[in-house]
Amino acid sequence: MGVSDYFTLTGIISDLLICGIGYSLLFKKDGIKVIYAFIPGIRDYYLAIEAEREEDGKTFFMLDLCRHITAVMAALFKDGSRMETMWNMAGMALLLALFLFGIRIYISLCDVFVQKRIWTLLWILFPGITSLIWGFSPKFVPQHKTAVEYDFEKAAKISETTVEAIQNGLTVNLTGRSVMNMGRRVYLLKDIHLSIPVGHMVLLLGGSGAGKTTFLNAVTGYEKADAQILLHGRDFYNNYESMKYDLGFVPQQDLMRVNDTVRMTLNDMANLRLPTSLSRKEKRERVVQVMDKLGLLSVKSSQVGKLSGGQRKRLSIAQELISDPTLFILDEPDSGLDGVVARNLFVTLRNIADEGKIVIVITHTPDRVIDLFDDVIVLAKDAARVGRLAYYGPIGESYDFFGKKSMEEILLCINQKDEGGEGRADEFVENYSAGLEKITSEEKNE
Amino acid sequence: MSEVQTDLKHIGRLRQLIIYLNKLFRLFILQNDWKVLPMAAIIAAMVSLAVGKGLFKTMEGTFQGTFALTCVCIWNGFFNSIQSICRERAIIKREHRAGMHITSYVGAHVIYQALLCAAQSIITIIVLGATGVDYPAEHVLSLNVGTQMAQHGIDAASGGWVMVPQFTTELFITMFLITFAADLLALMISAIVHSEMAAMTVMPFVLIIQLVFSGFIALPASFSDISDLMLSKWGVQGLCVIADYNSLPAVMIWNRMSSGGDRIDVGGGVTVKDIMNIVEEQGMRDTVLQKLSEANSREDFVASVQNLAESWRYLLLLGVVFAIITVVFLEFIDHDKR
Numbered sequence: 199m200g201v202s203d204y205f206t207l208t209g210i211i212s213d214l215l216i217c218g219i220g221y222s223l224l225f226k227k228d229g230i231k232v233i234y235a236f237i238p239g240i241r242d243y244y245l246a247i248e249a250e251r252e253e254d255g256k257t258f259f260m261l262d263l264c265r266h267i268t269a270v271m272a273a274l275f276k277d278g279s280r281m282e283t284m285w286n287m288a289g290m291a292l293l294l295a296l297f298l299f300g301i302r303i304y305i306s307l308c309d310v311f312v313q314k315r316i317w318t319l320l321w322i323l324f325p326g327i328t329s330l331i332w333g334f335s336p337k338f339v340p341q342h343k344t345a346v347e348y349d350f351e352k353a354a355k356i357s358e359t360t361v362e363a364i365q366n367g368l369t370v371n372l373t374g375r376s377v378m379n380m381g382r383r384v385y386l387l388k389d390i391h392l393s394i395p396v397g398h399m400v401l402l403l404g405g406s407g408a409g410k411t412t413f414l415n416a417v418t419g420y421e422k423a424d425a426q427i428l429l430h431g432r433d434f435y436n437n438y439e440s441m442k443y444d445l446g447f448v449p450q451q452d453l454m455r456v457n458d459t460v461r462m463t464l465n466d467m468a469n470l471r472l473p474t475s476l477s478r479k480e481k482r483e484r485v486v487q488v489m490d491k492l493g494l495l496s497v498k499s500s501q502v503g504k505l506s507g508g509q510r511k512r513l514s515i516a517q518e519l520i521s522d523p524t525l526f527i528l529d530e531p532d533s534g535l536d537g538v539v540a541r542n543l544f545v546t547l548r549n550i551a552d553e554g555k556i557v558i559v560i561t562h563t564p565d566r567v568i569d570l571f572d573d574v575i576v577l578a579k580d581a582a583r584v585g586r587l588a589y590y591g592p593i594g595e596s597y598d599f600f601g602k603k604s605m606e607e608i609l610l611c612i613n614q615k616d617e618g619g620e621g622r623a624d625e626f627v628e629n630y631s632a633g634l635e636k637i638t639s640e641e642k643n644e
Numbered sequence: 645m646s647e648v649q650t651d652l653k654h655i656g657r658l659r660q661l662i663i664y665l666n667k668l669f670r671l672f673i674l675q676n677d678w679k680v681l682p683m684a685a686i687i688a689a690m691v692s693l694a695v696g697k698g699l700f701k702t703m704e705g706t707f708q709g710t711f712a713l714t715c716v717c718i719w720n721g722f723f724n725s726i727q728s729i730c731r732e733r734a735i736i737k738r739e740h741r742a743g744m745h746i747t748s749y750v751g752a753h754v755i756y757q758a759l760l761c762a763a764q765s766i767i768t769i770i771v772l773g774a775t776g777v778d779y780p781a782e783h784v785l786s787l788n789v790g791t792q793m794a795q796h797g798i799d800a801a802s803g804g805w806v807m808v809p810q811f812t813t814e815l816f817i818t819m820f821l822i823t824f825a826a827d828l829l830a831l832m833i834s835a836i837v838h839s840e841m842a843a844m845t846v847m848p849f850v851l852i853i854q855l856v857f858s859g860f861i862a863l864p865a866s867f868s869d870i871s872d873l874m875l876s877k878w879g880v881q882g883l884c885v886i887a888d889y890n891s892l893p894a895v896m897i898w899n900r901m902s903s904g905g906d907r908i909d910v911g912g913g914v915t916v917k918d919i920m921n922i923v924e925e926q927g928m929r930d931t932v933l934q935k936l937s938e939a940n941s942r943e944d945f946v947a948s949v950q951n952l953a954e955s956w957r958y959l960l961l962l963g964v965v966f967a968i969i970t971v972v973f974l975e976f977i978d979h980d981k982r
Contacts, residue, residue, distance in 0.1 A: 280864070442741070447741065455667075470654070470660065471654070473653055475653065
């Protein structure tokens with residue numbers, strides 16, 4: 199078989215026309231760009247998105263690509279040769295994987311279009327004709343539109359404002375944070391400008407997918423955004439290597455070696471994070487001091503795996519606190535902890551903030567400890583499903599701004615309607631943005 | 645602390661390497677990693693019972709035995725480190741962000757695993773010896789040094805040459821290098837995959853590839869390039885070289901013909917067994933075995949320093965390549981998704 203034979207004319211026509219037309223009609227029903235239906239490979243990925251199986255779509259695309267490569271490689275070798283057989287066998291294995299992923303995507307597609315799963319069989323055997331039927335017939339309509347092409351018209355406008363850098367605290371001027379996903383740019387965050395003075399404990403509030411962790415990763419420089427992050431006036435991104443020791447990030451999971459002891463875990467972290475100018479004795483003293491502050495002295499010789507949930511969380515915090523960072527960030531430190539233990543933990547965090555640190559915390563149960571916070575950052579998904587700043591300021595004023603009595607109510611009112619919320623995110627994003635612009639222009643005039 | 649901590653010096657790669665090395669040795673006890681040592685003894689004993697009889701005595705027994713020993717070394721190496729990185733990937737990511745150097749982390753693992761592999765190799769040699777495997781008195785380096793000395797008119801048996809290594813030393817170095825290279829291959833896999841389950845799924849595939857391309861199974865010439873990348877090939881070569889494979893008698897054909905030769909009539913009522921009896925009566929058995937051995941000899945198994953050095957060099961080189969790939973992959977750990 200020659201290379202040219204592989205790309206037969208009939209194959210191209212059947213692929214481009216029958217499937218192209220069928221898929222384009224289907225995509226139209228879901229608000230996906232019709233052009234994608236005529237690009238082999240890409241159209242399967244978008245069909246998977248329509249079936250709410252984006253990850254499977256990516257895998258399907260990669261497998262399909264590999265299958266084509268194996269077919270071309272097989273065509274390069276002599277008929278019946280060992281190498282041709284090997285490539286063909288690899289192609290068969292990929293075909294089997296494609297078949298299985300195809301079943302998953304088509305079953306899901308049937309569910310999204312509220313059709314019987316028997317259609318899966320037709321999709322596998324005759325994708326072109328089946329897509330034409332589904333495309334032409336008005337009977338086949340998706341339950342709800344896939345979030346691929348968002349309503350950018352309805353999304354809150356982007357402000358031109360930035361905040362002035364403060365010398366004693368954290369300044370964030372984030373224009374955008376985006377990722378490339380299968381050739382398209384997807385924005386995760388946009389237009390977030392705020393400054394947090396030292397000594398403040400700040401709550402980071404937002405619904406699922408609002409970009410809380412993305413925002414923290416952008417602030418910490420773990421995932422750089424189109425932003426300027428200043429800590430005490432120094433650019434965090436440009437001086438990351440020297441400034442990273444002044445940042446403590448406590449992840450949601452307790453990432454520690456469970457078979458090591460508490461003291462050795464902290465000793466090693468102290469050796470890693472503390473400067474060489476400190477003597478061994480000073481480092482040991484710092485470890486004892488941090489263990490004392492977080493109530494870990496009594497379990498210093500215990501193995502990490504034998505600690506309670508609260509103790510493990512405190513150890514996780516101690517690991518970061520060892521270097522006495524200015525900026526201290528915690529991602530859901532109270533997950534899995536009961537009310538009393540969680541409250542004690544937040545009291546400890548409040549004490550850390552009172553020592554002149556900036557503490558930013560994500561928590562899903564803010565109301566039980568809200569009295570310990572100074573400010574709140576509210577992130578919300580706008581109509582284009584991009585994380586935006588809906589509010590930043592004192593806790594008390596936030597209730598007036600949203601017209602609500604608790605953080606839980608605020609969360610409900612900014613969540614999208616399909617998530618059970620009131621869907622008022624864009625309204626508050628615009629209001630906050632307008633207020634910020636007003637303050638900034640007043641400051642400039644002064 | 646109101647000022648930003650900047651321009652402060654933190655410990656370098658070497659000090660970090662020592663910290664991680666300490667941690668690994670601590671966890672060796674606390675995490676029960678020591679279990680790989682008795683396991684190595686048990687596997688060695690089982691292999692010894694299965695193939696120990698003909699090992700280093702006959703051509704066929706040595707070929708089978710060295711292949712089995714290579715498999716043992718690869719298995720030990722794989723098992724040592726296949727999960728060591730992937731099981732703590734999230735922790736590595738956190739520590740990397742806190743200032744840990746990947747080269748220090750991998751360097752500590754390499755040193756720690758080297759010691760573990762050395763211990764396993766020693767245990768395997770002791771167990772093989774204890775379970776009845778006879779180690780030859782002659783060995784490649786002494787053979788070659790002896791030849792060199794003879795060429796220079798020095799009597800090798802006159803003493804004063806105790807620094808010439810023993811057979812077990814050569815066996816240890818070869819087994820250590822196979823185990824260590826396999827260990828680093830598993831470490832590399834552990835750095836590439838993202839979960840313990842994925843590591844354990846990939847491991848048998850890699851093991852099968854190593855076995856298929858070891859040279860134990862006859863493969864077409866077109867696969868020789870792939871074989872060159874296999875630890876198993878260089879492992880079998882190294883062990884056969886030190887066993888002086890080409891000088892060993894090939895007894896399998898003789899033994900088979902002895903047991904079934906009376907049923908094969910070569911004409912006129914004379915059986916193969918009759919011919920063999922005549923050969924034995926005339927004292928030509930050893931000559932026949934020698935001829936069979938010559939027919940089965942292999943260039944790459946000649947007991948020469950060059951062949952042994954080639955085997956060791958490739959094993960070391962592959963190990964270094966695996967360690968470098970491990971570092972390269974781990975350097976991108978910050979890009980791991982949540």
